Structures are given as structure tokens and as C-alpha cells.
Amino acid sequence: MVLAQLGEKISCALQKMRNSTVVDEGVLNECINEINRELIIADVDYQLLSNMVNRIKEAVVHRPVGHNKRIAIEQAVFKELFKMLDPGKPSFTPEKGKTSVVILVGLQGSGKTTTCTKYAYYYKKKGFKPALVCADTFRACALDQLSKMHKKPRSLSLEGARFYTVIDPVEVAVEGVELFKKETRDLIIVDTSGRHKQDNDLFEELRQLSEATKPDLVIFVMDSSIGKAAFSQARAFKQSVAVGAVIVTKMDGHAKGGGALSAIAATKSPVIFIGNGERVDDFEDFDVDRFVRRLLGKYFLFMNKIHEVVPMDQQSELLQKCSKGDLSLRMIFELSSNMDHLIQVFSKLPKLVELDRGKEGMAKAKAMMNSMTNEELDSSNPVKLINESRKKRIARGSGCKIHEVTKLIEMYKELAKKYWSLMKGFKMPKKGDMNALSRSMSAQHMGKVPPRILRQIGSISGLEDLMAQIGSNSRL
Numbered sequence: 456m457v458l459a460q461l462g463e464k465i466s467c468a469l470q471k472m473r474n475s476t477v478v479d480e481g482v483l484n485e486c487i488n489e490i491n492r493e494l495i496i497a498d499v500d501y502q503l504l505s506n507m508v509n510r511i512k513e514a515v516v517h518r519p520v521g522h523n524k525r526i527a528i529e530q531a532v533f534k535e536l537f538k539m540l541d542p543g544k545p546s547f548t549p550e551k552g553k554t555s556v557v558i559l560v561g562l563q564g565s566g567k568t569t570t571c572t573k574y575a576y577y578y579k580k581k582g583f584k585p586a587l588v589c590a591d592t593f594r595a596c597a598l599d600q601l602s603k604m605h606k607k608p609r610s611l612s613l614e615g616a617r618f619y620t621v622i623d624p625v626e627v628a629v630e631g632v633e634l635f636k637k638e639t640r641d642l643i644i645v646d647t648s649g650r651h652k653q654d655n656d657l658f659e660e661l662r663q664l665s666e667a668t669k670p671d672l673v674i675f676v677m678d679s680s681i682g683k684a685a686f687s688q689a690r691a692f693k694q695s696v697a698v699g700a701v702i703v704t705k706m707d708g709h710a711k712g713g714g715a716l717s718a719i720a721a722t723k724s725p726v727i728f729i730g731n732g733e734r735v736d737d738f739e740d741f742d743v744d745r746f747v748r749r750l751l752g753k754y755f756l757f758m759n760k761i762h763e764v765v766p767m768d769q770q771s772e773l774l775q776k777c778s779k780g781d782l783s784l785r786m787i788f789e790l791s792s793n794m795d796h797l798i799q800v801f802s803k804l805p806k807l808v809e810l811d812r813g814k815e816g817m818a819k820a821k822a823m824m825n826s827m828t829n830e831e832l833d834s835s836n837p838v839k840l841i842n843e844s845r846k847k848r849i850a851r852g853s854g855c856k857i858h859e860v861t862k863l864i865e866m867y868k869e870l871a872k873k874y875w876s877l878m879k880g881f882k883m884p885k886k887g888d889m890n891a892l893s894r895s896m897s898a899q900h901m902g903k904v905p906p907r908i909l910r911q912i913g914s915i916s917g918l919e920d921l922m923a924q925i926g927s928n929s930r931l
């Protein structure tokens with residue numbers, strides 16, 4: 456599934472650029488083109504991509520002289536991907552015991568009816584009392600399909616869900632919703648007939664249906680194989696009804712999935728679920744954060760922490776700083792510009808926090824790093840580069856003592872050693888499908904540590920001990 460591998464490809468393109476000794480225009484263009492190519496292969500809309508590429512180029516070109524272009528391009532790429540993946544507002548989520556009306560809309564055959572049942576089943580498992588209204592009067596067998604799905608072996612627990620249908624779709628929807636409200640059903644799901652962006656009458660009907668039922672959420676159901684047409688189709692729906700979320704279906708097939716990114720952009724709504732099979736439980740929740748963490752690969756340990764402790768609107772900047780490759784002095788330097796977050800993010804990791812024993816320690820560390828060369832700052836092995844004579848030079852340049860430079864280097868050494876040993880264990884599934892990825896990511900999301908690392912360190916408490924140990928060992 457290409458969507459799951461996209462992040463890896465993008466990371467590869469950035470890594471190639473990182474490995475170049477000089478980042479000139481050619482290297483920059485090559486990196487941008489490679490990312491562009493990967494996104495095109497994944498079926499992301501051309502226009503969307505061309506705007507994105509222009510913004511990345513602008514961000515790099517307009518960088519003041521002397522700024523690191525490599526960092527600028529990485530920041531711009533991640534900023535744009537975040538923007539593309541995260542519409543910035545969470546979707547409405549039904550609350551148990553409180554009536555919610557949810558309408559599913561989409562193209563013919565996109566999987567609406569199937570998804571209605573999956574959605575109902577998902578919430579039924581969470582203790583909701585769902586009800587399904589079949590306003591798909593266009594297709595004679597839709598009600599039949601909706602009501603029969605619970606007879607399939609895997610959908611038995613939909614038993615108790617109710618079904619309602621008559622002829623006029625708007626009437627069906629209104630009456631059905633009213634009926635189920637009286638029954639105090641807390642999740643009323645309305646299935647609608649499929650329509651194409653040229654079906655003006657059907658779109659008008661959909662608008663009326665939405666106006667009459669006043670849904671809490673309109674979900675655009677999108678077949679993942681739709682490819683590049685996703686953007687214009689999604690936009691047509693958004694123009695008629697207030698689409699607030701996207702569900703991408705048929706991810707179990709060979710679809711490239713990039714259309715999902717386009718649909719997010721067109722509707723400015725998040726993807727909330729993925730359908731990956733015909734059975735009622737072939738349904739996974741989709742978390743943009745998880746996907747973004749996937750993009751940033753091995754840094755997810757930081758990501759988890761960042762997501763826990765850093766306010767949403769400030770996460771992106773911090774994540775970009777964490778995503779630069781091996782731990783370099785520059786990374787520490789840049790991260791430390793936001794000490795509040797850094798302290799929290801690293802609270803259980805090596806105690807970089809110790810740097811901030813009063814603002815003075817931090818200011819000294821920064822002064823020392825300011826006196827280092829770019830090579831020393833970006834190296835993944837600065838210890839080798841900073842010999843005694845360089846230490847003297849750095850001390851003189853920063854107004855610090857030589858032993859303070861030595862302490863900074865020692866701190867870095869300790870930190871890097873533990874950082875690398877921890878990161879080594881956290882390998883993402885390379886080729887797996889979205890299922891494997893999702894399972895792996897949700898385990899991590901729940902604070903679990905992959906078995907391989909657990910075996911290395913003994914247990915979760917072993918990990919905590921290790922971190923505490925690291926903390927007590929690193930002092931500046």
C-alpha cells in the first residue's frame with residue numbers, strides 16, 4: 456500500500472540530500488523532484504502538488520543568506536506535509552448517550568452502505584445504540600444489503616440495530632431520523648445513494664437531505680482506487696454539503712492511496728477511518744498523528760512524547776526539529792530553543808534538561824555551540840572532530856572554560872550513545888500493509904514498546920530504570 460510507504464520514500468529523498476557534501480540548487484531540485492515524483496506515484500492531485508512544490512521552493516529560496524539550506528528544505532517539506540495531512544481541526548466524534556446524526560455521502564459504489572454498517576458496528580462495540588436509515592432509494596437492493604449484513608457470521612453483534620426506509624430520500628431521512636431520535640438511539644447513521652459530480656439533481660437532493668436532517672457529521676466515503684479524481688470529486692461533495700470527515704475504503708486492494716491526501720485537502724477534513732475489506736470489522740481508525748509519526752520514522756519515541764506534552768499548534772515545529780537524522784549537536788542546539796517543551800519531551804529520556812540548570816547553563820551551552828563550525832554541529836560524531844586544540848578555540852570564542860566545553864562534549868557523548876541504542880530497536884515495518892503498520896503504531900501509541908527492544912532491556916520498568924539511569928549520569 457503506497458500511502459504507508461510514502462513517508463519512507465520521502466525520508467529517503469531527504470536523507471540523500473543530507474548525505475550530499477554541498478547542498479546547491481541541483482541537490483535541492485533533485486530532492487524536491489524526488490518527493491514530487493513519489494507523491495505523484497501515490498496519486499496525489501497535480502495542482503495540489505504543484506502548489507506545494509512552489510511553496511517549498513519559495514521557503515528555501517527566500518531563506519536569508521547564511522542559513523542552512525538543508526534544514527530549510529527539510530522544514531519546508533515537513534511543514535507542507537503536515538499541512539496536507541492535518542486539516543487542523545478534529546472531526547466531530549459521537550458521544551455515547553447523546554443523539555448524533557451522521558450522514559454518509561460519496562460516489563456510486565464507493566462503499567457507503569458497507570461503511571455505514573462498519574461504522575455502526577464500530578460504535579456498537581463501544582456501547583452505543585446505533586440505528587441505520589437507508590435513504591438510498593435509488594438502488595433497490597441497498598436496504599436489503601444494509602439489513603442482511605448482520606446475518607454474515609462476522610456481524611452478529613449488529614443485532615438490535617434498527618432499519619428504516621420509504622421512497623423519497625429526503626422524507627426517508629427525516630422520518631427515519633425522527634423515529635430513531637424518539638427511540639433515544641444515540642447514533643443515527645443515514646446511508647445515501649451514490650452520485651457523481653455531474654449529477655446536479657442528485658447533489659441538490661443531497662443538499663436538501665442534509666438541510667432537513669441537520670447532521671452532526673457528514674462523512675465523505677471515498678474508494679481508495681479513485682486516484683487523482685479524488686480531489687475534484689471530494690470538492691464537489693464539499694460544495695454541496697458540509698463534509699466534516701473522510702473514510703477511505705478498499706485499502707485492502709492495490710490502491711495507491713494518495714487520493715486520500717487529495718481528499719483531505721479538498722474537504723479540509725480529516726480521514727477518520729480506513730475500510731480494508733468487505734467484512735463488517737474490516738475497519739480501522741486512521742490517525743493523522745500516527746501517519747505523521749510514520750513519516751518521521753525512527754523518531755517516533757520523541758513523537759509520542761511530543762504528542763503527549765506539547766500543545767497541538769506547536770507540535771509541527773518541534774517535530775521538524777526532531778526529524779533531521781542522527782543526533783547532532785545542532786539538533787540539541789535547535790531543540791533547546793524551546794526549553795519548556797524540551798524538558799517535558801526529554802523528561803524520561805537522557806536528561807538534556809540538566810543543561811538548563813538555571814538559564815546560565817543553557818546560555819553557556821549555546822555560546823559554545825555558536826563557536827563551533829557547521830561541520831562540528833552537524834556531525835553525528837563531533838567528539839572525533841573536537842580535539843583539545845578545538846576545545847581551546849571554542850572556549851576562547853564563547854568565553855567559557857575548557858572544562859565546560861569538555862563537559863558539553865561528555866554530555867553529548869552520553870546522550871548520543873543512549874539515544875542511538877534506543878532508536879536502533881525501533882524499526883518500522885518496511886513493507887507491511889496498512890494493517891501491520893496500524894497495529895504496530897497503535898501499540899506504540901498506547902505506550903507499548905516493541906518486543907525486540909523489550910527483550911533487550913527486560914521490561915517497561917527496565918526501560919524506565921534505564922532512562923532514570925541515563926538521567927542521573929548526564930550532568931553538565
Ligand SMILES: Nc1nc2c(ncn2[C@@H]2O[C@H](COP(=O)(O)OP(=O)(O)OP(=O)(O)O)[C@@H](O)[C@H]2O)c(=O)[nH]1
Pocket residue numbers: 561562563564565566567568569570591594597600647648649650704705706707708730731732733737
Ligand atoms: N475489498 C473491499 N471491498 C469493499 C470495501 N468496502 C466496500 N466494498 C465493496 O464495494 C462494493 C460496493 O460497496 P457498497 O457499500 O455497496 O457501495 P455504495 O457506495 O453503497 O454503492 P451505491 O449505493 O451504489 O452508491 C461492494 O461489493 C462492497 O462489498 C472495502 O473496504 N474493501
